Amino acid sequence: MKLLVINGPNLGLLGQREPDVYGSETLADIEQSLQETASELGVELDTFQSNEEGALVTAIGDASGVYDGIIINPAAYTHTSVALRDAIKATGLPCVEVHLSNTHAREEFRHTSLTAPVCTGQIMGFGGKGYVLALKGIVEKLRSDAS
Numbered sequence: 001m002k003l004l005v006i007n008g009p010n011l012g013l014l015g016q017r018e019p020d021v022y023g024s025e026t027l028a029d030i031e032q033s034l035q036e037t038a039s040e041l042g043v044e045l046d047t048f049q050s051n052e053e054g055a056l057v058t059a060i061g062d063a064s065g066v067y068d069g070i071i072i073n074p075a076a077y078t079h080t081s082v083a084l085r086d087a088i089k090a091t092g093l094p095c096v097e098v099h100l101s102n103t104h105a106r107e108e109f110r111h112t113s114l115t116a117p118v119c120t121g122q123i124m125g126f127g128g129k130g131y132v133l134a135l136k137g138i139v140e141k142l143r144s145d146a147s
Contacts, residue, residue: 001042001043001044001068001069001139001142001143002043002044002045002046002066002067002068003038003043003044003045003046003067003068003069003070003071003135003138003139004045004046004047004048004059004063004066004067004069004070004071005031005034005045005046005047005048005070005071005072005131005135006047006048006049006056006059006060006070006071006072006073006074007027007047007048007049007050007072007073007075008049008050008051008056008072008073008074008075008076008077008078009050009051009052009075009076009077010051010075010076011027011049011073011075012027012049012051015027015029025127025128027049029128030128030131031047033128033131033132034047034131034132034135037132037135037136038135041135041136041139043135043139045135046067053077053081053083053084054083056074056077056084056087057083057084057087060072060084060087060088060091061087061090061091063091063093064090064091064092064093067093068093068094068142069093069094069095069096069120069138069141069142070088070091070093070094070095070096071095071096071098071131071134071135071138072084072088072095072096072097072098072115072119073097073098073099073100073131074097074115077115078097078099078103078113078114078115078116079112079113079114080114081114081115082114084114084115085114085115085117085118088115088118088119089118094120094138094141094142094145095118095119095120096119096120096121096122096123096134096137096138097113097115097116097119097121097122097123098122098123098124098130098131098134099122099123099124099125099130100124100125100126100127100128100130101124101125102124102125103124120138120141121134121137121138123137
């Protein structure tokens with residue numbers, strides 16, 4: 001089983017950007033924790049981060065036929081990107097949306113996700129641990145669907 005983790009804009013700034021909202025973990029810390037969990041689960045995991053919407057759309061599109069599923073934190077594009085939504089839907093791959101903070105407890109413009117309706121699930125509000133929960137969840141779903 002091979003999975004892709006995609007991170008959107010400004011997530012490369014984790015650890016220094018608004019630690020009261022996003023925590024003190026860096027993206028590298030989260031990716032290390034994910035790689036350790038993936039190893040324990042016996043799955044292969046690749047990661048990708050970009051601040052550019054087009055690069056994210058391309059990464060999602062290129063995942064089809066290569067990966068079994070996607071974990072994505074679209075960050076600010078969650079609330080604005082029809083292109084990301086369409087790319088996720090077009091792949092037909094199971095996808096779990098992750099957010100470090102609980103977007104429903106923040107500004108009203110963050111309450112709507114354009115991408116969540118085409119995702120298998122959504123996890124938010126658990127900081128970096130949300131990625132591990134997403135990984136475990138998507139692996140369990142894929143294994144369940146395969147049996």
